[in-house]
Amino acid sequence: xxxxxxxxxxxxxxxxxxxxxxxxxxxxxxxxxxxxxxxxxxxxxxxxxxxxxxxxxxxxxxxxxxxxxxxxxxxxxxxxxxxxxxxxxxxxxxxxxxxxxxxxxxxxxxxxxxxxxxxxxxxxxxxxxxxxxxxxxxxxxxxxxxxxxxxxxxxxxxxxxxxxxxxxxxxxxxxxxxxxxxxxxxxxxxxxxxxxxxxxxxxxxxxxxxxxxxxxxxxxxxxxxxxxxxxxxxxxxxxxxxxxxxxxxxxxxxxxxxxxxxxxxxxxxxxxxxxxxxxxxxxxxxxxxxxxxxxxxxxxxxxxxxxxxxxxxxxxxxxxxxxxxxxxxxxxxxxxxxxxxxxxxxxxxxxxxxxxxxxxxxxxxxxxxxxxxxxxxxxxxxxxxxxxxxxxxxxxxxxxxxxxxxxxxxxxxxxxxxxxxxxxxxxx
Amino acid sequence: xxxxxxxxxxxxxxxxxxxxxxxxxxxxxxxxxxxxxxxxxxxxxxxxxxxxxxxxxxxxxxxxxxxxxxxxxxxxxxxxxxxxxxxxxxxxxxxxxxxxxxxxxxxxxxxxxxxxxxxxxxxxxxxxxxxxxxxxxxxxxxxxxxxxxxxxxxxxxxxxxxxxxxxxxxxxxxxxxxxxxxxxxxxxxxxxxxxxxxxxxxxxxxxxxxxxxxxxxxxxxxxxxxxxxxxxxxxxxxxxxxxxxxxxxxxxxxxxxxxxxxxxxxxxxxxxxxxxxxxxxxxxxxxxxxxxxxxxxxxxxxxxxxxxxxxxxxxxxxxxxxxxxxxxxxxxxxxxxxxxxxxxxxxxxxxxxxxxxxxxxxxxxxxxxxxxxxxxxxxxxxxxxxxxxxxxxxxxxxxxxxxxxxxxxxxxxxxxxxxxxxxxxxxxxxxxxx
Numbered sequence: 001x002x003x004x005x006x007x008x009x010x011x012x013x014x015x016x017x018x019x020x021x022x023x024x025x026x027x028x029x030x031x032x033x034x035x036x037x038x039x040x041x042x043x044x045x046x047x048x049x050x051x052x053x054x055x056x057x058x059x060x061x062x063x064x065x066x067x068x069x070x071x072x073x074x075x076x077x078x079x080x081x082x083x084x085x086x087x088x089x090x091x092x093x094x095x096x097x098x099x100x101x102x103x104x105x106x107x108x109x110x111x112x113x114x115x116x117x118x119x120x121x122x123x124x125x126x127x128x129x130x131x132x133x134x135x136x137x138x139x140x141x142x143x144x145x146x147x148x149x150x151x152x153x154x155x156x157x158x159x160x161x162x163x164x165x166x167x168x169x170x171x172x173x174x175x176x177x178x179x180x181x182x183x184x185x186x187x188x189x190x191x192x193x194x195x196x197x198x199x200x201x202x203x204x205x206x207x208x209x210x211x212x213x214x215x216x217x218x219x220x221x222x223x224x225x226x227x228x229x230x231x232x233x234x235x236x237x238x239x240x241x242x243x244x245x246x247x248x249x250x251x252x253x254x255x256x257x258x259x260x261x262x263x264x265x266x267x268x269x270x271x272x273x274x275x276x277x278x279x280x281x282x283x284x285x286x287x288x289x290x291x292x293x294x295x296x297x298x299x300x301x302x303x304x305x306x307x308x309x310x311x312x313x314x315x316x317x318x319x320x321x322x323x324x325x326x327x328x329x330x331x332x333x334x335x336x337x338x339x340x341x342x343x344x345x346x347x348x349x350x351x352x353x354x355x356x357x358x359x360x361x362x363x364x365x366x367x368x369x370x371x372x373x374x375x376x377x378x379x380x381x382x383x384x385x386x387x388x389x390x391x392x393x394x395x396x397x398x399x400x401x402x403x404x405x406x407x408x409x410x411x412x413x414x415x416x417x418x419x420x421x422x423x424x425x426x427x428x
Numbered sequence: 429x430x431x432x433x434x435x436x437x438x439x440x441x442x443x444x445x446x447x448x449x450x451x452x453x454x455x456x457x458x459x460x461x462x463x464x465x466x467x468x469x470x471x472x473x474x475x476x477x478x479x480x481x482x483x484x485x486x487x488x489x490x491x492x493x494x495x496x497x498x499x500x501x502x503x504x505x506x507x508x509x510x511x512x513x514x515x516x517x518x519x520x521x522x523x524x525x526x527x528x529x530x531x532x533x534x535x536x537x538x539x540x541x542x543x544x545x546x547x548x549x550x551x552x553x554x555x556x557x558x559x560x561x562x563x564x565x566x567x568x569x570x571x572x573x574x575x576x577x578x579x580x581x582x583x584x585x586x587x588x589x590x591x592x593x594x595x596x597x598x599x600x601x602x603x604x605x606x607x608x609x610x611x612x613x614x615x616x617x618x619x620x621x622x623x624x625x626x627x628x629x630x631x632x633x634x635x636x637x638x639x640x641x642x643x644x645x646x647x648x649x650x651x652x653x654x655x656x657x658x659x660x661x662x663x664x665x666x667x668x669x670x671x672x673x674x675x676x677x678x679x680x681x682x683x684x685x686x687x688x689x690x691x692x693x694x695x696x697x698x699x700x701x702x703x704x705x706x707x708x709x710x711x712x713x714x715x716x717x718x719x720x721x722x723x724x725x726x727x728x729x730x731x732x733x734x735x736x737x738x739x740x741x742x743x744x745x746x747x748x749x750x751x752x753x754x755x756x757x758x759x760x761x762x763x764x765x766x767x768x769x770x771x772x773x774x775x776x777x778x779x780x781x782x783x784x785x786x787x788x789x790x791x792x793x794x795x796x797x798x799x800x801x802x803x804x805x806x807x808x809x810x811x812x813x814x815x816x817x818x819x820x821x822x823x824x825x826x827x828x829x830x831x832x833x834x835x836x837x838x839x840x841x842x843x844x845x846x847x848x849x850x851x852x853x854x855x856x857x858x859x860x861x862x
Contacts, residue, residue, distance in 0.1 A: 007619035019714060024646075028612075032619050046715060053655040063647035127778075132796025142699055143712035143778040147793075149785030151701070151710065153601050156590050160757060163701030163708045163782045167588055170604060173644040177611035178817035182825070184618040185441035185466050189823045191625055197822035205799050208814045210607040212461075213497035214785035217812040218805075221487045226786050233784060237707040243782065246708070250784055265576055267585070267597030273671045274597045274680075276585065278577030280453060281480060323596065344561070344577040348597045348677070350667060350684055351583030351648035352660050359581075362566020365639055371652070378651035380642045383612035388631035389623040391616070 006033020007389035013093040022097030023064040024176035030067030031382035038068040042428040044400040062397040070398035072428035081107035097125035121186040123199040141169035148207030171207040229253035257306035258315035260299035268326040278344035287341030369396040401428040440467020441823035448528045456531030457498040458610030464501030465816035472502045478834040496831040504832035506862035515541040521845040531559035553630040555620040563636035575603035582641030605641040663687035692749035693740045694733040702760035712778035721775035803830035835862035
């Protein structure tokens with residue numbers, strides 16, 4: 001299996017990408033076997049310095065650009081733009097998350113590139129799309145999260161009552177996967193018809209997609225559950241109520257009912273760490289009840305009314321009781337006890353400990369590389385595993401301009417031409 | 429793009445592809461939604477009583493919004509796989525499908541005759557996509573998982589730092605590891621279709637909530653000794669010490685936060701949320717240029733956090749930035765959301781109002797994107813659902829139909845699989861199908 005090519009073997013992607021959304025789409029495409037060439041300005045993409053200890057080589061950048069090659073070209077120069085235009089016919093896909101105005105300026109707009117290469121698959125990522133009152137506004141994950149409802153959904157209120165970001169940058173990552181899926185679908189279509197096309201990824205759109213049933217409207221349900229809450233929130237805002245009040249009004253409406261999930265789809269503290277119970281079915285909740293000795297709990301009985309205030313008080317009392325019980329034993333005790341009953345349970349890890357986790361190791365979820373600048377590193381591997389066209393992390397992130405010569409030579413430029421371009425500061 | 433000539437008649441990229449969806453809750457169904465938006469015919473295989481999530485939060489029995497939203501575009505085939513006849517009927521249909529998605533608990537596919545060995549023997553070109561919580565091997569492989577369990581295990585919920593007033597860890601919403609896995613599967617299934625067209629071979633795809641949860645936390649999980657020695661390793665030791673001594677979850681998160689936010693860099697002021705006089709906004713500045721715009725609007729002439737040589741870890745700088753943040757917060761309270769959107773917008777500063785997901789169906793930008801789709805559901809009537817994840821010019825993505833009523837397409841699918849009308853009638857009499 002190890003020598004088999006990936007599904008996108010021999011597909012070439014030119015990635016004019018920055019920060020998270022564009023680069024992560026590049027990672028996934030490269031894991032599927034594509035050759036991803038990242039075109040960077042001569043000073044490097046800005047995210048190279050985000051949280052960096054070694055200049056130009058931050059963990060963030062390295063993680064989000066693994067598997068890519070670096071081609072450093074100054075697209076502010078006519079010669080740089082002409083150079084990229086010369087390379088375009090050699091690529092199958094252009095992937096970008098620059099702002100539309102910037103793309104025009106760099107000569108990377110759809111009209112120009114599709115005229116040079118009609119079979120090109122051209123994928124843009126923007127915050128709000130290209131139409132509508134918010135068209136072409138600059139956006140970062142935080143802004144798209146706020147606008148789309150994701151931030152309020154995360155329901156995190158800072159110490160001063162202000163809205164707090166959900167982490168990681170979910171609208172970025174989701175958009176990246178949405179674009180990858182669409183690019184692969186477009187390649188499939190091109191394989192059948194020879195046609196290229198244009199793909200538009202929008203942070204707002206993908207943020208909605210992962211909140212689908214909260215955003216969805218259905219008058220018969222909404223009249224009972226949604227409409228009153230939204231009216232209440234608007235009233236709170238109009239009288240100058242703060243974010244805490246808004247999120248409380250929404251959670252009160254969402255969690256009004258004291259259903260069994262309150263007890264069995266939630267987190268608890270054990271004596272040496274935390275666990276989460278993840279029961280979504282009666283069968284798994286019954287398992288949890290057996291472990292916890294919750295014989296009196298009737299929340300799954302037919303006829304149980306979760307909206308009865310008396311029941312809500314009971315459930316609150318049971319929750320305290322369960323919390324106190326779980327606190328008496330270590331995490332491992334509960335993993336064993338719930339595990340034996342088939343109850344979904346897990347320890348609450350912090351992300352920084354996952355690189356050494358035995359289950360992650362069993363999945364070969366991490367890959368080891370030696371980075372040309374910063375040395376040995378261990379990175380998160382591909383999003384799925386495939387049996388006949390294996391997904392595979394191709395390599396570490398490139399050092400700035402590491403592949404300029406290789407990419408230009410492959411496009412037919414002579415060493416002399418390349419040297420000239422470098423002397424004139426067009427490439428690095 | 430939507431109004432390009434002929435686009436509305438153009439076929440989706442996966443036109444002619446058939447997917448059997450043995451799916452439940454979120455991850456599997458969402459994979460089905462995405463594939464159907466690309467034009468695939470997605471047939472959801474349900475037990476006779478319906479998938480359990482049909483009743484989640486349901487006002488109308490069996491037709492909860494969650495189920496309807498996560499199964500739009502699909503057809504419903506209701507078969508009792510507990511009976512040998514039911515399993516035999518599905519096996520007869522398998523050669524007519526290109527791909528199958530399964531997110532049942534480990535062990536259940538085997539019991540239902542839906543395991544890879546059985547199905548790939550019936551149809552070697554089949555693309556078989558399995559979704560589990562923790563993967564196919566390793567000490568946790570056999571464990572059932574839901575989004576909360578996988579997200580807790582993978583570090584996502586601690587990474588999000590949400591804590592219940594009683595001090596316990598709180599879940600993240602939406603069910604991120606489910607949705608991300610759904611997208612990862614959709615991408616992989618289409619890549620496998622591409623590969624099959626070149627080689628004729630089907631294959632097996634393994635997705636795990638754990639794996640995709642790691643993928644979206646990539647740089648937190650990543651190891652790089654040169655950086656980690658300074659930032660990660662001491663934090664982790666600290667966390668382990670806190671846990672061993674019975675410290676609280678809040679202590680653990682505090683220790684991690686100190687590591688993540690060491691220093692008072694400019695994101696503290698300009699990549700964060702504020703309350704206004706009639707709602708809340710966020711500033712989303714990640715570059716010097718956009719922060720300079722934000723400073724201009726706020727009159728923050730004294731702010732040197734972006735100057736060369738500014739040391740964000742210096743205690744006096746931390747104190748200064750903390751004070752500035754309070755000043756900025758007070759200023760925001762003086763004006764409305766609309767006022768600030770205009771002021772920052774004029775300077776090209778990334779900014780947005782903090783909206784509720786429930787408000788987005790009526791949002792003018794969402795309308796302009798055509799991101800909501802209207803349907804008339806056969807049971808519950810008119811509805812608006814969230815549309816496809818992207819837009820494509822030649823093979824338009826499109827929400828094709830609302831979620832199916834239970835068993836709505838049983839006859840259609842079985843007849844399409846070559847079963848005669850009297851066979852179908854007999855299966856129904858025997859209670860094998862609905």
